[in-house]
Amino acid sequence: AQTVTQSQPEMSVQEAETVTLSCTYDTSESNYYLFWYKQPPSRQMILVIRQEAYKQQNATENRFSVNFQKAAKSFSLKISDSQLGDTAMYFCALRLNRDDKIIFGKGTRLHILP
Amino acid sequence: DTAVSQTPKYLVTQMGNDKSIKCEQNLGHDTMYWYKQDSKKFLKIMFSYNNKELIINETVPNRFSPKSPDKAHLNLHINSLELGDSAVYFCASSPDRVQETQYFGPGTRLLVL
Numbered sequence: 001a002q003t004v005t006q007s008q009p010e011m012s013v014q015e016a017e018t019v020t021l022s023c024t025y026d027t028s029e030s031n032y033y034l035f036w037y038k039q040p041p042s043r044q045m046i047l048v049i050r051q052e053a054y055k056q057q058n059a060t061e062n063r064f065s066v067n068f069q070k071a072a073k074s075f076s077l078k079i080s081d082s083q084l085g086d087t088a089m090y091f092c093a094l095r096l097n098r099d100d101k102i103i104f105g106k107g108t109r110l111h112i113l114p
Numbered sequence: 115d116t117a118v119s120q121t122p123k124y125l126v127t128q129m130g131n132d133k134s135i136k137c138e139q140n141l142g143h144d145t146m147y148w149y150k151q152d153s154k155k156f157l158k159i160m161f162s163y164n165n166k167e168l169i170i171n172e173t174v175p176n177r178f179s180p181k182s183p184d185k186a187h188l189n190l191h192i193n194s195l196e197l198g199d200s201a202v203y204f205c206a207s208s209p210d211r212v213q214e215t216q217y218f219g220p221g222t223r224l225l226v227l
Contacts, residue, residue, distance in 0.1 A: 035215075043202060045157075045218035089155060100145065100170055102216060104157040 002027045004094050006105035013082055014113050020067075021077040021108050023092030031097040034068065034075045039107070040088040048090070051075065079110075087112045117141050118219035120205050126225045127195060135190045135222045137205030145169075146188035147216060148180060149204040157204070163188050164210070192224075200226045 003026045013019040025034070036048040051059045051068050058066050063083075067076045079086055092105040118139045127133050139146065147170075148160040162170035166182040177193045192199060205219040 037218075039155075043221040043223070045204060045206070045221075047215060047217070050215060091157065100147075100162045100164075101159040101172070107155050107157075 002029075002094055002096065002103050004092050004103050004105035006090075006092050006108050008108045009106075010109040010111070012111040012113055015082060015084060017082055018078060018080045019082055019110065021079075021090050021092075021110065023075045023077070023105060025073050025075060025092070025094050027073075027094065027096065029096050029098070033095045033097070034066075035093040035095070035102070036064070036066070036075075036077045037091040037093060037104075038086075038088045039091065040085075045091075049077065082112045084112050084114060086110065118205055118207055118217050120203075120219040120222050122222060123220065124223050124225075126227065129195055129197060129226055131195050132191070132193045133195060133224070134192070135203055135205075135224070137188050137190070137219055139186055139205075139207040139217070139219075141207060141209075141217065142186075143207040143217075144185055144210045145208045146182065146185075147206040147208075148188065148190050149206060149218075151202040151204060151221070153201070161188075161190075195226045197226050200224055 005024045032053045034051045038046045038048045049061045063080045089107045091107045093102045095102045121136045145164045147162045151157045160174045161180045163182045179191045182188045202221045204221045206216040208216045
């Protein structure tokens with residue numbers, strides 16, 4: 001069975017700082033995708049970034065980047081120059097290539113302080 | 115121009131009632147999903163439909179019945195609502211079954227009293 005673990009239930013950082021959210025996962029499969037989703041107070045789930053497991057290069061989307069360590073099954077999210085609008089719940093997720101469903105971690109609540 | 119929309123946004127009802135949540139996507143996607151997010155924010159898939167055909171049913175009680183009149187819509191009907199059904203329900207869609215990215219709707223907060 002696949003699992004996704006986020007060990008930080010809650011974090012707070014000052015605006016403009018860099019913050020890293022941790023995620024580890026477990027799967028015996030070799031082909032999969034990893035995601036970070038953001039859920040702001042509006043509750044909508046917004047895709048932040050995705051990573052194909054077969055790609056060694058870490059994905060980057062503007063201020064968001066990941067550190068993908070396949071051997072360690074680690075997939076952390078780095079937010080640079082954090083902004084107040086980054087305040088949200090962040091979910092790490094795993095999707096196997098052969099499967100339809102996404103497996104989510106329990107989330108990390110991130111507070112960006114002014 | 116909302117991609118995935120859900121109605122209603124909030125739903126408060128009495129235990130034992132029957133209610134429906136509607137979902138529509140205008141992205142032309144073939145696959146749609148229903149997720150449940152409980153009070154602890156844990157998000158778990160309930161159903162997946164591909165071109166109106168049920169693909170995933172994650173041991174959800176049969177009081178929950180998804181209905182897909184066409185591939186742009188996936189509605190969720192819940193019979194005999196129970197207190198434990200209180201949660202936020204998210205609809206999502208993806209271009210096809212092998213597409214890795216799912217696009218989520220805004221969620222429907224259901225409160226059963």
